[in-house]
Amino acid sequence: MNDYCLVDCGFHDQLEALATLQQTCQISYRTATEEIVEVQSQIVDVYAANKADFLKLKDGTEIRLDRLISVNGNFIRFAQE
Numbered sequence: 001m002n003d004y005c006l007v008d009c010g011f012h013d014q015l016e017a018l019a020t021l022q023q024t025c026q027i028s029y030r031t032a033t034e035e036i037v038e039v040q041s042q043i044v045d046v047y048a049a050n051k052a053d054f055l056k057l058k059d060g061t062e063i064r065l066d067r068l069i070s071v072n073g074n075f076i077r078f079a080q081e
Helices: 009-021
Strands: 024-030 036-049 052-057 062-064 068-071
Touching: 009 036, 009 052, 009 068
Parallel strands: none
Antiparallel strands: 024 036, 024 068, 036 052, 052 062
């Protein structure tokens, strides 16, 4: 997979808040093969591993944050370098 692109801290905080609130979210993301997937699920964890940040959904799906397109209609924001 490509080098990780750091996600904006504010967006990261929003994801952590959604995990804490245990709300069902509308999530759009790109797979490693660039397929766009849209799901409705709960975010159960936001964590760092292997020099990247991930979120884990209730069904066990793990998504690297820089593969996200949007969560609840809020488009991903990347950190300014």
